[in-house]
Structures are given as C-alpha cells and as structure tokens.
Amino acid sequence: MxxxxxxxxxxxxxxxxxxxxxxxxxxxxxxxxxxxxxxxxxxxxxxxxxxxxxxxxxxxxxxxxxxxxxxxxxxxxxxxxxxxxxxxxxxxxxxxxxxxxxxxxxxxxxxxxxxxxxxxxxxxxxxxxxxxxxxxxxxxxxxxxxxxxxxxxxxxxxxxxxxxxxxxxxxxxxxxxxxxxxxxxxxxxxxxxxxxxxxxxxxxxxxxxxxxxxxxxxxxxxxxNKNVTVETNSRMLQFIAQDAEENLIAQDVRIVNSEIIPPCFIGQGVSLINAIVGPNVSLGAHSHIENSKIKNSLIQTHSHIKNAKLDNAMIGNHVHFDGEFTSISLGDYSTLE
Structure with a gap:
C-alpha cells in the first residue's frame, strides 16, 4: 500500500x-x-x-x-x-x-x-x-x-x-x-x-x-484557518486522552506553583511558573509560560509567554508575548510586549 x-x-x-x-x-x-x-x-x-x-x-x-x-x-x-x-x-x-x-x-x-x-x-x-x-x-x-x-x-x-x-x-x-x-x-x-x-x-x-x-x-x-485549527487541536487532545495511546506530557517539564488541567500536550523542556494551563492546550518544546492563564490554545516551540490570559490563541515558534490580549494569532519570531 x-x-x-x-x-x-x-x-x-x-x-x-x-x-x-x-x-x-x-x-x-x-x-x-x-x-x-x-x-x-x-x-x-x-x-x-x-x-x-x-x-x-x-x-x-x-x-x-x-x-x-x-x-x-x-x-x-x-x-x-x-x-x-x-x-x-x-x-x-x-x-x-x-x-x-x-x-x-x-x-x-x-x-x-x-x-x-x-x-x-x-x-x-x-x-x-x-x-x-x-x-x-x-x-x-x-x-x-x-x-x-x-x-x-x-x-x-x-x-x-x-x-x-x-x-x-x-x-x-x-x-x-x-x-x-x-x-x-x-x-x-x-x-x-x-x-x-x-x-x-x-x-x-x-x-x-x-x-x-x-x-x-x-x-x-x-x-x-486559525480558529478551526485551534478547535481541531482541542478536539484531538480530547480524543488522545480518551484513547490513552500517547503520552501527552513530557517527563522533563518544569512546574513551579502551576497547574495543568487536562487534556494538554506539554512538550520537552517546557517551563511553567505561576501558570494555569488547560484544558485543551498544546505547548511546544522549550516554551516558557510565566504568570499566565492559558486555555483552548495552540503554542509552538521556544516561545515565551508572560502576564497573559489566553483563550482561543495560536502562537508560533520563537515568539515573545507579554500583554493582556486574549484571542491572538502570532506567527513565528514575533514580539509583542
């Protein structure tokens, strides 16, 4: 085949x-x-x-x-x-x-x-x-x-x-x-x-x-588009959690005074500091989340999110975001502070 x-x-x-x-x-x-x-x-x-x-x-x-x-x-x-x-x-x-x-x-x-x-x-x-x-x-x-x-x-x-x-x-x-x-x-x-x-x-x-x-x-x-992709990410996380066939959270995630509300995908080397993440969130490898609440969102690799309250957000790779916007769409290598 x-x-x-x-x-x-x-x-x-x-x-x-x-x-x-x-x-x-x-x-x-x-x-x-x-x-x-x-x-x-x-x-x-x-x-x-x-x-x-x-x-x-x-x-x-x-x-x-x-x-x-x-x-x-x-x-x-x-x-x-x-x-x-x-x-x-x-x-x-x-x-x-x-x-x-x-x-x-x-x-x-x-x-x-x-x-x-x-x-x-x-x-x-x-x-x-x-x-x-x-x-x-x-x-x-x-x-x-x-x-x-x-x-x-x-x-x-x-x-x-x-x-x-x-x-x-x-x-x-x-x-x-x-x-x-x-x-x-x-x-x-x-x-x-x-x-x-x-x-x-x-x-x-x-x-x-x-x-x-x-x-x-x-x-x-x-x-x-952005909205349906974020929705698809949420639905896929729910299916994976239900099937229990994949490990969604990497072993080396750093968690400091933070909470993960499943289902979530948390990639390798992610840091969570004073954060509430989930449900329905994907965080790419080596991202850093600090003083933030994130749900129903898709964040890719090596991004730094601070002081944020995100819902229905999609963020690319190597992004720096510090602000109060909620439903955002940021491409790779963007900075919004």
Whole structure:
C-alpha cells in the first residue's frame, strides 16, 4: 500500500503561521498535521505502508523535505518527495507523483484530520471517504444507490442530493488505472476553471464500470484557518486522552506553583511558573509560560509567554508575548510586549 499526499499549497488562510512553515507541518497536539493524518490512515487501511509520497512546492526547502522523510520512516515506509510548482488542480498535483502510482494507493490531502472506525473495503475499485454534514451545499458530495455504491459526484449542490461530503481521502485498488485516467485529462487538456480536476477522472472511471463505495468517518476536523485549527487541536487532545495511546506530557517539564488541567500536550523542556494551563492546550518544546492563564490554545516551540490570559490563541515558534490580549494569532519570531 502507498499513500500519496498532495501538499504544495502554503495555506494562505492560516497566515501568518504558514509564512515560515507549510500548513501540513503545523503541529496538532504535538505532531504535524500530516504526521497525524498518515498515522490515522494507517490505522484504517490495516495494511503495511510501503511508501509515502509527498507532493510539495520546491520552495519549501531541504528542512521540510527532511522532516517529511522522517515522518514516513517512523511508520516504516519509504519517503519520497515530488514537486508541484504550478497550481494546476488536484489531478495535476497527483500526477506529479505518477512514478509512485502503482498497486493499491491512498490519496490524502493534508489539510484535514479525521476519526474513523471502519475497515477498508479493498475489494472495491475505489473507496471515497465521506462525512455526513449539516450543510451539503458547501461541499462536494456523493450520491449512493440501494447497494451502498457511489453513483454520482456533485459539487456544492444547490438542491439536496446527499449529505455525504467528500473529505479528501481516497483509496484506489489500482494506482495504474488512476494514473491512466488522470493522464488522459492532461493529454487532452480537459480542465475546469483552468485546472485539471480529480473528479473528472473519477467520473470517467465510474462510466467504465468501476465500483466506488463510501468510507464513512465519525469526525472530520479542518485546519483551514486559525480558529478551526485551534478547535481541531482541542478536539484531538480530547480524543488522545480518551484513547490513552500517547503520552501527552513530557517527563522533563518544569512546574513551579502551576497547574495543568487536562487534556494538554506539554512538550520537552517546557517551563511553567505561576501558570494555569488547560484544558485543551498544546505547548511546544522549550516554551516558557510565566504568570499566565492559558486555555483552548495552540503554542509552538521556544516561545515565551508572560502576564497573559489566553483563550482561543495560536502562537508560533520563537515568539515573545507579554500583554493582556486574549484571542491572538502570532506567527513565528514575533514580539509583542
């Protein structure tokens, strides 16, 4: 089994946090979004992962590439880097990794996290992961027949057709067949809005008699902007605490006259002095919190927070913050005193 992760976009809605770090590498409960994504996919597919192919922009840099390779290796897989330097659509992005499209493959876009309790149906030609939503008009949805097979893909339906939204994770039994269909789009310049779309390839595959079935997830968590990313961090902390599969608090945390209200992630080398932290807070490694109360917030590494009362805050790496603002969003290397 292979996983292909298109992630060449920087994530403009999450600025300033994505000015220095690509969105898929923003930490959620102490791990990058893309790391948690591929871990959760591995739990659902229940197959050995041979390779994880990351499609990035060439400007992401060597450090990002090294971090991505390390994520793959932690899962016992080979890490491969491909580049998409023009935003030409989902089908074009996937085809940047065409050399890795062989055998069973999972395509997963690295801007979402999920929780699921279903077994992957590897007998189907394709499984499209969906989540029941309240407002399907804002999403691409799938329509099912009585046999629980997908018979149509509809983008942002104005009238109710289905409430099963496509979340951006797909399984294909044959990477070769997917590659063939997407290559056809590229060769024949079949575009919508100036981009090559994966859904056009899916429609062609369906017309040829391929069987598509839904994989329904229980939770679908977005990381599109600051507010929803902080909310996703909170929900992920709650899930991890409930599962009791990860140690959320490092052993070398320095705690002086302070309280931690779970669930929280507290990274290595963090100092808490006269502080109340939690619930639903992530503190990156070597951060220093003093004379502060923090809840429902995401703070990355090597940041110094003093005299603060934070709620729904997101703070980057190497930040110095001393003040009375509450719901803030500070990017890397910022100072507010």
């Amino acid at each position: 292979k996983i292909i992760v298109p992630m060449a976009g920087r994530g403009s809605r999450l600025r300033p946090h994505t000015l220095t770090v690509p969105k898929p590498l923003i930490p959620i409960a102490g791990k990058p979004i893309v790391h948690r994504l591929v871990e959760d996919i591995a739990k659902v597919i229940q197959h050995n992962i041979e390779e994880i192919a990351f499609i990035i922009h060439k400007d992401f840099g060597v450090k990002v590439e090294q971090d991505l390779i390390a994520i793959a290796e932690k899962l016992g897989a080979k890490g491969t880097i491909y580049y998409q330097n023009e935003a030409l659509g989902t089908a074009h992005a996937i085809m940047c990794a065409k050399e890795s499209m062989s055998g069973p493959v999972v395509i997963a876009y690295a801007d979402t996290l999920f929780r699921a309790d279903f077994s992957l149906d590897t007998s189907a030609d394709s499984v499209i992961w969906v989540k029941q939503v309240d407002d399907p008009s804002a999403f691409g949805v799938v329509q099912l027949n009585e046999a629980n097979e997908i018979v149509d893909f509809v983008e942002k339906p104005k009238e109710f057709i289905s409430d099963l939204a496509i979340i951006g994770i797909y399984f294909f039994k044959s990477g070769e067949k997917l590659r063939e269909e997407l290559q056809y789009l590229l060769d024949n310049n079949i575009q919508k809005g100036g981009e090559y779309q994966l859904t056009d390839g899916l429609e062609n595959m369906k017309q040829k008699g391929m069987k598509f079935v839904p994989g329904k997830v229980d939770e679908w968590m977005d990381c599109g």
